[in-house]
Amino acid sequence: MMGAAMAAAVMGSVLTASVVSAEPTGRTEMPYTSSAPLAGEVLGSVVSIPAPLPAEAGPRPAACDRLSYLRWRSADGPESSADADLILVTQPGIFEGAGAFESVARNTVIAAAARGAHVEFWALDRRSNCLEDHTGTQAALRTGSLDTATDYYFRGAEVDGRRFAGHAIGADVAWLSHVGIEQTLRDQYDLLRHELSDPELRKRKVLCGGHSLGGFITGYFAEWDFDGDPATTGDAGYNQCGGYFALDTVIEAGAPSPGQSALPDLPDAVSAPLDAFFGSISTASPVLALPTVINPETTNLLALTGLAARLDPDSTDGIVPRMPDNPNIDWTLRTLLSGDYAMFATGDPDVRTLNATNEAVLGAILDDNSQPLGFLQVSVGFITGAPVRDKLFPVPATPEVLGSGFFGDALKASPVVFADPGVVYRWLDYDEVGTGASSPDEARYTDRGSEVTSIAELARNLSEPPLDFTEWYFPSRLPFDLASATRFEGHLHRDGVARNPVVTLVASGGIPLPEKDHPNERRWVLPGYKHIDVLTAAADQNDGRPEQVSQTLADFAADRVGSFTVG
Template sequence: MRGRVASAVCALLVGVSAASAAPAAAEPGRTESGYGSSSPVTSVISTVVTRDVPLPPTALPHPPECDRLSYLRWRSASGPSESAAADRILVAQPGIFEGAGAFDGVARNTVALAARFGIHLEFWALDRRSNCLEDHTGTRAALATGDLDTATGYYFGGAEVDGRRFAGYADGAATDWLRDQGLEQTLRDQYDLLRLELPDQRVRQRKLLCGGHSLGGFLTGYFAGWDFDGNPATTDDAGYNQCGGWFALDTVIRVGLGLRGIDIPAIPPEIAGGVENLSLQLDTALPVLRLPAVINPETTNLLALAGLAARLAPDGVNDLVSRLPDNPNIDLTLRTLLSQNAAAFLTGSPDARDLTATNEAVLGALLDDNSQPLGFLQASTGFVTGGPTGPKDFPLPDAIARGPLGFGGFGDAPKVSPTRYSPDTVYRWLDWDEVTASTSPATNPGSEVTSIAQLARTLCEPPLDFTEWYFPSRIAFDLQQTTAPSITAHHLHPRGIDTLPMLTLQGSGGIPLPDSGSPLDTRIELAGYNHLDLVTADPDSRRDGSPEPVSARLVEFATR
């Protein structure tokens, strides 16, 4: 299989015409509609599927649109329209602060590659129920008008779009219901959706491959051992009997958090109940995981808007930055992510808003591995050019961030920052395939794999977006409590995960995670890949002509 994939790569994505989605058969409580994309991978049909799946009667008051579950579906234009007729279906759980749209790149690459061998794969990316609170009106309208002002006017200026005004970011009573959207409800949502879409349990077991990216691997680990009726004697409902295998994208499929070489011990059972009660109180006070800056609904939407600006006008200069509101959250976020050193962060001088840069360069500064300080937000998208740069020592100097004390949480790439803040110096972006050996000592051609254009469109084009505004704190609390009563009541098959084959793909610059412990796990490290590259890499990222390795490995795994 590997040889066939390698020999066919040169023919991929050439001369393929776009196809529109055929309407799905009408089914009560289910809708499916196509959406457009500027991706060069045009042989793949992309749709958004929504199912009516009400929350339980005990749920706190919530909007009616939150009684639905949604996912993005990608399938080959040359394949069957019915999912049950596909050869295999990969079902992915997103990571923390990540929505279904994050998988757009890897899904298209994988489905298109498989189709070249006559293999009809589908890729489903699940969206957490909490994303029903998001308002994408401005972004959707700006994609239609081609004008960034449509979006920024809506989100920042109170402008009306399609008869609607932005109501602000949900908080307080509007998010109270999320305190119940923890591990149990998240896994139940996946189980219910899979049963509705593929009612025959034998079909699910034969055709579904379940996995995820980042946090999605841990969710899958719990899903594998979950017993949905609470009766361990009946196993048709067990998570490991809903899938035929597991796949992990820069994550690990297991129960319990940890880093490579550092296992977080389980809470002793005798105090687990008390710890869980304390976490429930914390969750009531903080149902959404948010910080005063960097990580909160406004800043996650800011990443989507940065992608939108780069998608609409790649060479436009400071289009988004010049329109950003002047508030403490945005100001502190820019200073945290873009300051070259501690002095710049503390004083706000030079001000990141005074840098002259193209929209692509701004997006690169926010998410590229040579600039973004946090490893779980890094992609290898190229390098900044157009002006002088210097070492970026904030929030940590490279010697610490890339050393043992950094625990791998800051990525493996040296950090650099522009040093000239002048209207006469316009910083631009070299895309992944424009980086050469002489570009900078901080990078090399072999470590750049994601197109900045691919990242931009993935951030803004899918109707279920890349960034997650409202991540339920309950999930974060639950994942650390393997011995909590609410977990042990359903996690009744801890070794169920070991009964199925597993593929673990790890980026060399990704999050350093422990082994799954499964005897059926095949673990592969991908050179040059950072955390986000596992879902965003360009289909032609291998300069030696071999296929993009994430999609190639997934195709190979799916056809075993």
């Protein structure tokens, strides 16, 4: 584990000052330093290109007239993307930024290199992320002090000559009403053409894919016509890619809809917020946000929780004592950490009195044995240090609940001891489960085969990349459009997905996915993986095998090298 002093030394140059390319077109590429074990073999950079929105989008910051993505490539591979053997280009899921792909990208580049192929991995960042302010997080990585970030975001402190202006609302986000499926697809098309101007090269060397919601965006991309003339197919989405990959999703031009039919009968206290969440995507609000749990403040707070675990994993003087005291944060903590309905309703015991390390707090929020919602779950180990009990809020982990798939397939555990300074809850990492370090309660809730992501790696991914893991401002028009995009004039090539091969990677404990009748699909089920694990799983697994998502993607890429033809 790395303490604050060592973290400061390692992260002193998280973002390098030099720009490695600055073309007349305004393209920039800036490398960033990572503390990842594979950082010496895989180079990471953030690329930005100019891409002005149409005038009718309305006023917005200048930064929002650009598109950005994270680029990973082999240190000993070609410097130019056009010279790579293959490029995997991926769309993020809901509330997800480009930084979420840090682990799977690095692992895939390494795995492909072992097969003799130099591949690149590009993670697209949605245009809405231009509104985010990462000043405090990036400064804290340089100083090694969590206070640098929390003082900036919560207490008005100045960092690098800047003060946090608060979260964007009202007129500041109104332009996002323009950013639906058409603009999102156009952004990907324009970026690919800017970076890889030769259409035959795109068809030969690009694989298009996505995680979660990103699979459905990719499905529409494959079937879109970008000049409005179905007779000219050089601009068709399926001709911008030579194949597709799905990360706990499907490549389909449709809408992800968990549907109430997928859920068991739930108490009103649970079903009402869920109805509000899914119903809110069709409201006039340009940003998808709830009064608590999911909104710009809480998604940034998740990144700060990762930052605390990254800088000082074993400290109990971490993120929770520094969190703001307001209804949004209070009810978010109750929702995520309460063991039963009484604790949630009364606030007794107060979840803020839990004496836990920074890693244990992060684990309690996202681990599949605690986080109730399947689409937010990751398998990062288990809580230890003091007794736990079955978690009964927001739903008990009964067979009918776990069988729905919506809440994941793992039993849920909750701490028992609060407000006792002599008791410290700690965290067992994924590879410590089932060893001598085991918690006495562990065997009831988990085993080594169902733990696949390192808590340390998750913390690093949440805080280090210059483009965020979490997405503050998710445009509500996008999922609304996905449900009705058949009405758009650009959706002309309804066989676009079927024109290219696809590899589908399904987390065994992920979200429920339909089986697709694709003429050339390879489908893999990943035992022990949850929905987020397909992005974050460690390179070395507990069963002795290398990480399976990256291995499968590397196989798919190696098979496709040199095999594409223009359709």
